[in-house]
Amino acid sequence: MSSTKATRVARARHSHRTGGNYEWRGLTFGGALRSEFIKAMSLKSTYVLLITNAALLIASAVLVAAFMSAIQVGEVKAATLWSTTAGGVTPCMLVVAILGAMNISSEFSTNSVQMSLVAVPRRGMYMLAKIVTVFVLALVSSLVGLLIAAGVSIALFEQDMFAKDAFDGILPYTTVFGGALALAMIAVMSLGIGALLRTTVSGILTIIGLIEILPTVLNLFMFSESVSKPATIAQHLLPRYCASQFMSGGYKGVNSSDMELTQNGVHVFTPTWGGAGLILLGWVVLALALGFWRMRRSDI
Template sequence: MIARTVRSEWVKLRSLRSTWYTLACLFGTGVGITSLATGQVAGQYGDLSEAERLAWDPTARGLIVYIVAQLVFGVLGTLVVTSEFATGLVQSSLAVTPHRTRLLAAKVVVAAVVAVVAGQVLMFVSFLVGQALIAGQGVPSARLGDPGVLSAVMGGGLYLAAIALLAIGLGTLMRATAGALTTLVGIVFLVPGMAGLFPAWFQGLLDFWPSQGGAAIFATVPDPAHPHPWLNLGGMCLGIAAVLVAAFVVFERRDV
């Protein structure tokens, strides 16, 4: 039964023009930002001190596209649920699949698969384009076989997929695209930007926060502030799982 619901949700997602526009924007913007971030690094690298050159991380530079990409994934995840609330189609979906948990689970599965595939492809493309541009300027670049590189690239894809799932949770809780995206922007940009203003007890949470500790997965040079990037990413995913659980509970109990 769940397989049929998943198949139905996939048909709905792929039939939305906004889905393809969002993915096209994702890859077009991704390649553009990667080119901008890595196209002029020769002068920057030449000005670095010896200690700064030892900390040079071409992998992180090539994957910097995640800063914007996480918003695009947020749009994709939000639209999976809020598009139906906006059009009233959710009533038809519930008439066909009255089991609300199954319906939302199918949406999560479809969005997760699309986000994982798109995220991994974006990370590999950005890495390869970025390293080609860096190497072409005579600056030390990275290869997939170098220590920690493949882990950073694949971890980056998982990070973006997790952001898409966070957006699904927020979209389900708020039932509005604008509200969900505004909240997501606050989570990934506003909170990390104001980190120094929060009390000491909150600082520990930032080790697992999107765009903060969770984003340590993109680096290959050890960061003393986040020495265990997979632990940081895992903590972020647990927090997102909690948001999804809340979304399931609310969707099950609230009138549509």
């Protein structure tokens, strides 16, 4: 029986069971999104990475807050409280990055992408469903972790007196909600890198190089007067710095890189917290554009 005839028979049977009121709805984005969530949550690695992300955010806040409360003298300033809350964001960038990269690269490694594209032949819809899935999972995990981290930090500092501005302004919101948003954006950026490279190992190594190794290498060039300025500018355009600057909410004293520049007497381009968020968004768009280009141009 041909596939066309089999489809007609299936539709006729369904029409008979439903009283003849059969309507073929075709492929929908909701169906593609639901299938991506099912696939993601059927993997143990997804649970491990999401739990690790939230736990690392909480554990970092506990350790830093316990140490700071032991040595804290005088009132607790806003910068101290909220930098303690966000202490685990930087290491968690690697966790959510691995989540994003593995979400798509693992399908290419196991050739299960063939089944996925049979179910969802529209590659744009396939990519968009993955983007939403990864973004939501990373956002929820990070938001839960940061909310608990904020509560833990406040509880451990409770015996001390908070400064008047500790809970004022946008810093509490950019730290908790902005931090969760930044981690979700890092995860989506890594999804684009995974779609571009298509292997789990190369995707993870590229992400580690971009988030950890490249900023460290650029830091070494800051000791040379001739290249310190361009090296610093390049560092300020990297995802890790932009995420930290975005979470600072423009509050002075939160980002240590600003103090280092002042001490060295170097005046270079430093994005505002809003500008840093836009630069981070640019990284996400670039990675997704390259990944989508590879998906459209190359066969499986």
